[in-house]
Amino acid sequence: MDRPVCILGLGLIGGSLLRAVVSTGRIAWGYNRSFGSVEAARSDGYDAENDLEAVLRRAAVADALVVIAVPMTAVDSVLDAVARYAPNCALTDVVSVKAEMAGAVAAHGLSARYIGGHPMAGTSASGWIATDEDLFRNAVWVVSVDDGVDPDVWTTVARLALSVGSVVVPAASDEHDRAVARVSHLPHLLAETLAAVGAAGGDLALRLAAGSFRDGTRVAGTSPTLVNAMCEANAAGLTAALDDAIERLVQAREALSNDSSTAELVDAGHTARRRYDDQLQWWEITDVTIGVGDWVTALRDAGRRGGVLQSL
Amino acid sequence: MDRPVCILGLGLIGGSLLRAVVSTGRIAWGYNRSFGSVEAARSDGYDAENDLEAVLRRAAVADALVVIAVPMTAVDSVLDAVARYAPNCALTDVVSVKAEMAGAVAAHGLSARYIGGHPMAGTSASGWIATDEDLFRNAVWVVSVDDGVDPDVWTTVARLALSVGSVVVPAASDEHDRAVARVSHLPHLLAETLAAVGAAGGDLALRLAAGSFRDGTRVAGTSPTLVNAMCEANAAGLTAALDDAIERLVQAREALSNDSSTAELVDAGHTARRRYDDQLQWWEITDVTIGVGDWVTALRDAGRRGGVLQSL
Incomplete structure (x- = not known):
């Protein structure tokens, strides 16, 4: 029993x-x-x-x-x-x-x-x-x-x-925290960012927003109190995940500006998403x-x- | 006729x-x-x-x-x-x-x-x-x-x-391009980034990924050829949208690291997503x-x- x-x-x-x-x-x-x-x-x-x-x-x-x-x-x-x-x-x-x-x-x-x-x-x-x-x-x-x-x-x-x-x-506790920062807390901050950048484009931008914006901002609909509590309790892990994301975006911005190419980030992201699908x-x-x-x-x-x- | x-x-x-x-x-x-x-x-x-x-x-x-x-x-x-x-x-x-x-x-x-x-x-x-x-x-x-x-x-x-x-x-053509950079092209680059950062956390991170990761990376499943063609044709608008996103993430990273707070970004994102819902x-x-x-x-x-x- x-x-x-x-x-x-x-x-x-x-x-x-x-x-x-x-x-x-x-x-x-x-x-x-x-x-x-x-x-x-x-x-x-x-x-x-x-x-x-x-x-x-x-x-x-x-x-x-x-x-x-x-x-x-x-x-x-x-x-x-x-x-x-x-x-x-x-x-x-x-x-x-x-x-x-x-x-x-x-x-x-x-x-x-x-x-x-x-x-x-x-x-x-x-x-x-x-x-x-x-x-x-x-x-x-x-x-x-x-x-x-x-x-x-x-x-x-x-x-x-x-x-x-x-x-x-x-x-291990610390490995858990680093992992969820990447796949559970970072998604919230990227969704909040996308929503804010979209809205900063005004009513025209929001009028033109379609499926990719809707999916990418879905979790920005979560209560800010819950999101802040979750993110702030994992500050160390989330800071590292944010640094990784920022570095990739800065590199993409430079590649787009200098070489008119987004291929490196897009290929890495597509490969990563397929790996996620494959190991479900x-x-x-x-x-x-x-x-x-x-x-x-x-x-x-x-x-x-x-x-x-x-x-x- | x-x-x-x-x-x-x-x-x-x-x-x-x-x-x-x-x-x-x-x-x-x-x-x-x-x-x-x-x-x-x-x-x-x-x-x-x-x-x-x-x-x-x-x-x-x-x-x-x-x-x-x-x-x-x-x-x-x-x-x-x-x-x-x-x-x-x-x-x-x-x-x-x-x-x-x-x-x-x-x-x-x-x-x-x-x-x-x-x-x-x-x-x-x-x-x-x-x-x-x-x-x-x-x-x-x-x-x-x-x-x-x-x-x-x-x-x-x-x-x-x-x-x-x-x-x-x-x-106007240029206003269109700036708007879709924010709501249609940036969502792809953020999805690619999230997928790549998640996969960089290894199999443990991907095992722990749930709804927020799945939704946030959905469009990373799109053919890289299509995504690159779309993004690269709008380089000027997308560069500006990337700069906006990077600035918000850098500020969030500093606020998290210095003040243990994600409130500014989360509140802005939540407000933006509600504005989007309200004007559907x-x-x-x-x-x-x-x-x-x-x-x-x-x-x-x-x-x-x-x-x-x-x-x-």
Whole structure:
């Protein structure tokens, strides 16, 4: 019997996870600070409270897996409570940056039982109203493999992801952050840039905008609060990704101006997009046993090459 | 009775225009250099030839409207033939840059009867096989209004666009080029950049890429030959748009690095995208009569403010 799950934060990700875990027949309950979401969850038949201390005391008694599902800006106060009321529980999170999160966990003395996580799922919607028990089905869920991690907690967290239909990608926290800066945070800043440059062309430019502009600016429709929180929490990784993008654009600008050619950037981009299309199918990591030998290095290497775990 | 239409080039745009014009009951015929497309058009019941001289002599006899629908790189040789065999026909084009096209027309002594055009329609598909008689329905079709244009030819060209279901946006050639650089050419270079930066993050980054990356790189799947031809023909406008984009990204990079904030760019982008959504509905220009008073300036002003003509 899997241990119960205690989810702190019932927004889109946390709330969907509560639905998904309960749908597998497992015991789970949630906490949310605002009572509105708690009442909405309850009226849908879920076990929810807005008393953080009580929720965590219950987790400690039941030896539950505690999942932090609040925005990065609210993590410290939640960790204060975890350290006080449930310091020995296995602990994970679904926050979109991993190095800063691991640092916060370490600052609260909770690293020994902690494994970071990041389900690559979500929409621009938010709150309990948007929750979906199928949100994690066929999604990619990163589970951190940093030096010295506890193999039992790692297995517990990876199984949570697998149990709700995701595949697990193992990655070191800092490598995760650098990767998502390129494929998840940079896309937002480029979309914002395209929207702003288009609008600076006035009503004529916006009138002439068609499919390439519409697709390229879609995520600029996301709430600025969410985008800023996501980007600012990964400042180091995103700065490096921005530098790479700026360098390529400056080179393209020079090539266009000096040689009337965009071929170098366009060829590189087209090749890259084809590589992305070609590897949409994942490959399974089958040669690593959790806790045996140098499993940490082996898992990180496999994740770096695009491998996933589909079962444990 | 509208004059017949002679279309030079039967690719996606020219071929679709032949289908669309014939479907309105008007006489039209086409030329294509490769005989494969001519045969394909004929087997679909259309009047097509690969003898450019014969096609243009027929246009001269019938006083047809001649439409240039070949890539910018093939425009000069087509204009040579127009100047020789049909110099007095009304002339337009569907090429995606307008200033360079107008310059080529002027170099062939054909400006007096020429009005540039650019239907903002098309897909990443190409060739007769991709043609569609409804391609221009509800599309925006730019018709150039430069100083000294002939009001009768202007009306002829605008009516062609209206007859196939498009709305007409009047714009000066250079203003058109600057606008499409921002909303139609820059989106391609940003998509290529995002794809390349993502792939530079390796298989892990591509494994973690989700909706924002997929949407943001979609047009990087377009054939590099088409993208380069489009971008390189609008070098001046695109260089300015790139400079604007690079400046915004450099400022965002500094703000992120110095103040841990992405708010300025994100707020500007979000506001811009909302402005784009808000003006998807067009407004109709009703206070300008073609050929009367300073109609050229009045049309340009209205087009600059996002107005369209829905009838003439």
